[in-house]
Amino acid sequence: MNVLVTDPIAEAGLDRLREAGYDVRTDYDIEGQELLDAVADANALIVRSGTEVSRAVFEAAPDLVIVGRAGIGVDNIDIEAATDHGVIVANAPEGNVRAAAEHTVAMAFAVARSIPQAHARLKDGEWAKSDYLGTEINNKTLGIIGLGRVGQEVAKRLDTLGMNLVVYDPYISEERAAQFGAELIEDLEECLRRADFVTIHTPLLPETENMIGTEELALLEGGYVINCARGGIIDEDALAAAVDDGTVVGAALDVFAEEPLPADSPLLAVDDVIVTPHLGASTEAAQESVAIDTAEQVIAAFNEQPVLNALNAPSVDETAFPRIEPYIPLAETAGKVAAQLLGKRITEIEVHYEGEVAEEDVELITASALKGVFTPLEWQVNAVNAPQLAKDRGIEVTESKTRQAADFQSLVTVTVRNGDEELSVCGTLFAGEDPRIVRIDGFRVDAIPYGHMLVARNYDKPGVIGFIGTVLGENDVNIAGMFNARETYGGEALTVYNLDHSVPDVVIEELLSDDRIIEVKEIVLDGQEELTKRETPTSAD
Missing domain, CATH: 3.40.50.720 (NAD(P)-binding Rossmann-like Domain)
Structure with a gap:
C-alpha cells in the first residue's frame, strides 16, 4: 500500500505507517498537476490544512482508500467528491x-x-x-x-x-x-x-x-x-x-x-x-498525537476495519466493534443474495434487526448491507458511498429494530423491493461467528453463504431434487451442501445448493428445460463476479 503525505506531520506517525509495512512518500511542496500525478497510485493521502484536496484529486486517484487529515478542520477537503468516489475522509479531532x-x-x-x-x-x-x-x-x-x-x-x-x-x-x-x-x-x-x-x-x-x-x-x-x-x-x-x-x-x-x-x-x-500565526495545534504533544491518530486510521482503513473518526462513512465505538464485526459480512452477503434473487430494479431497501444485535449501533452494518445490494448491479460501491448511491438513485432505505427474536439470538433481514414485489433474505450467526442464511423469501433454509450457490425454485413434486442432482453430477458439478424448504405439500419449494465451482450455461439451460423447475439463479460470493440470472420463459418478469 502506498501512502502519500503532502503536509508535514510528526515523524511518529510516519514511523507507525512504515512499521505496518506501507510505502510512505513525503512531498510537502506539490500542488496542481504535480499533486494529481503524485496521487495516481496512492492508496492513502495524509494532509493538514495546506493541501487542497479537490474533486480533481479524487478523479486522479482511482486506488485511493482514505484521506487522513492530521487535525480537525477539513474545509480544504471536498468531502462530497470523496464520498462520490468511495473514499473515506477522516480527521484527528482529539489529538490537538x-x-x-x-x-x-x-x-x-x-x-x-x-x-x-x-x-x-x-x-x-x-x-x-x-x-x-x-x-x-x-x-x-x-x-x-x-x-x-x-x-x-x-x-x-x-x-x-x-x-x-x-x-x-x-x-x-x-x-x-x-x-x-x-x-x-x-x-x-x-x-x-x-x-x-x-x-x-x-x-x-x-x-x-x-x-x-x-x-x-x-x-x-x-x-x-x-x-x-x-x-x-x-x-x-x-x-x-x-x-x-x-x-x-x-x-x-x-x-x-x-x-x-x-x-x-x-x-x-x-x-x-x-x-498569532495559526499556533492553536502547535505543541509537540499535539502534533505527535494527531500524526499517530491519523496513521492508525489509515491502517484501519487498509485492514477494512472501522475508521473511528470517519466523516463520511459509518463509524462505531472501538469497544463496540467486536460485537458487531461478524454481522458486517453477513449483512453484505444477505444484500448480495437478495438483490440477485429479486433480479429487478430496486426501489426500496429495508434492513431489519432482531434480538441482541438490535441493541447495538448498526449504522455500519446497514451500510454493508447496502453495499451488498448494489455490488451485483456493477456499481462501484463500498460502505462509504453506498448510502449516497441509494439517495442519488431515489432508493428509499429504512432501518428497523425489534428487541425480541423468535427463533434466533440475533437476526439480520435485508428486504429489497420493486413496487409491490419484494424479496427478503435473513441471516444469523451460529456459535457467535458462523454465518448462515436461514430464510429466503419466507422459505426456512440453513445455507452456508460462501463460494458458488445455486438457488432453485420448483414445484414440490417427486424426483425434482434427484433430477437437479443428476444433471449437476453428469456435468461434473459437485454439490457441497443442500438445503431444501417448501411452502406446502405439492406447492412451491426452494432449494439452495452449495457448489464447488461455477455452473456452465448449458447446465442451467438443461435444468430450466424441466417444466417442474420455475427458476434457477446462480450466485457467486467471496469476491467473485455474480452471474447473470436465468429464468424459465414462463416465469414472471
Missing part, C-alpha cells in the same frame, strides 16, 4: 483539542490584559504601566459559539476560573450545555448581547462564513472576541473597524480567511488586535 483549548484560554488572558502590547513596548524601552488597565475574567460572561470538542474544553477551563458561560449551538441540547456549566442560548444575537467575551469554535461552512459581521459585533459592544477555530467566520474588515473605533475593546485571532495573513490586512494596523 487540548492544545487548541489552551491557546484559546491564553488568548483570552492576553487580550484582556494587553500582554503582547505591553511586552512589545517594554522591549522597546517604554515602561507603559499606566497605559494598560486590564479586565479580569472573573464573573464575566463568556459566549461560546459552538460547543464541540474544543469548545467543551474551553468551557471546562474558564468555568473553573469564575466565568459565567452561555452557549450558542443549534445542534446541542440544554442538558448537554448544562453538563459544562453553561446556559444554552437559542439565537446568536442574544448570545452576543449577553457576552463580555466571545470565543468561536465552529467549522467554516457556508452557513458560518462571515457569520460575525458589523451588525453582530455591534451587539458585543464593550466586549472581546477570540477566534482560534477557522478563518473566515469573522468578517476581518468589520472586526478591525469595530476594534479601531472602540465598539469592541479587543480581539485575539489565531486563524484568518487568508493564510499567511497578508501584509496589508487591516487587522495588523489596529493595536488592540492580537494575532
Whole structure:
C-alpha cells in the first residue's frame, strides 16, 4: 500500500505507517498537476490544512482508500467528491483539542490584559504601566459559539476560573450545555448581547462564513472576541473597524480567511488586535498525537476495519466493534443474495434487526448491507458511498429494530423491493461467528453463504431434487451442501445448493428445460463476479 503525505506531520506517525509495512512518500511542496500525478497510485493521502484536496484529486486517484487529515478542520477537503468516489475522509479531532483549548484560554488572558502590547513596548524601552488597565475574567460572561470538542474544553477551563458561560449551538441540547456549566442560548444575537467575551469554535461552512459581521459585533459592544477555530467566520474588515473605533475593546485571532495573513490586512494596523500565526495545534504533544491518530486510521482503513473518526462513512465505538464485526459480512452477503434473487430494479431497501444485535449501533452494518445490494448491479460501491448511491438513485432505505427474536439470538433481514414485489433474505450467526442464511423469501433454509450457490425454485413434486442432482453430477458439478424448504405439500419449494465451482450455461439451460423447475439463479460470493440470472420463459418478469 502506498501512502502519500503532502503536509508535514510528526515523524511518529510516519514511523507507525512504515512499521505496518506501507510505502510512505513525503512531498510537502506539490500542488496542481504535480499533486494529481503524485496521487495516481496512492492508496492513502495524509494532509493538514495546506493541501487542497479537490474533486480533481479524487478523479486522479482511482486506488485511493482514505484521506487522513492530521487535525480537525477539513474545509480544504471536498468531502462530497470523496464520498462520490468511495473514499473515506477522516480527521484527528482529539489529538490537538487540548492544545487548541489552551491557546484559546491564553488568548483570552492576553487580550484582556494587553500582554503582547505591553511586552512589545517594554522591549522597546517604554515602561507603559499606566497605559494598560486590564479586565479580569472573573464573573464575566463568556459566549461560546459552538460547543464541540474544543469548545467543551474551553468551557471546562474558564468555568473553573469564575466565568459565567452561555452557549450558542443549534445542534446541542440544554442538558448537554448544562453538563459544562453553561446556559444554552437559542439565537446568536442574544448570545452576543449577553457576552463580555466571545470565543468561536465552529467549522467554516457556508452557513458560518462571515457569520460575525458589523451588525453582530455591534451587539458585543464593550466586549472581546477570540477566534482560534477557522478563518473566515469573522468578517476581518468589520472586526478591525469595530476594534479601531472602540465598539469592541479587543480581539485575539489565531486563524484568518487568508493564510499567511497578508501584509496589508487591516487587522495588523489596529493595536488592540492580537494575532498569532495559526499556533492553536502547535505543541509537540499535539502534533505527535494527531500524526499517530491519523496513521492508525489509515491502517484501519487498509485492514477494512472501522475508521473511528470517519466523516463520511459509518463509524462505531472501538469497544463496540467486536460485537458487531461478524454481522458486517453477513449483512453484505444477505444484500448480495437478495438483490440477485429479486433480479429487478430496486426501489426500496429495508434492513431489519432482531434480538441482541438490535441493541447495538448498526449504522455500519446497514451500510454493508447496502453495499451488498448494489455490488451485483456493477456499481462501484463500498460502505462509504453506498448510502449516497441509494439517495442519488431515489432508493428509499429504512432501518428497523425489534428487541425480541423468535427463533434466533440475533437476526439480520435485508428486504429489497420493486413496487409491490419484494424479496427478503435473513441471516444469523451460529456459535457467535458462523454465518448462515436461514430464510429466503419466507422459505426456512440453513445455507452456508460462501463460494458458488445455486438457488432453485420448483414445484414440490417427486424426483425434482434427484433430477437437479443428476444433471449437476453428469456435468461434473459437485454439490457441497443442500438445503431444501417448501411452502406446502405439492406447492412451491426452494432449494439452495452449495457448489464447488461455477455452473456452465448449458447446465442451467438443461435444468430450466424441466417444466417442474420455475427458476434457477446462480450466485457467486467471496469476491467473485455474480452471474447473470436465468429464468424459465414462463416465469414472471
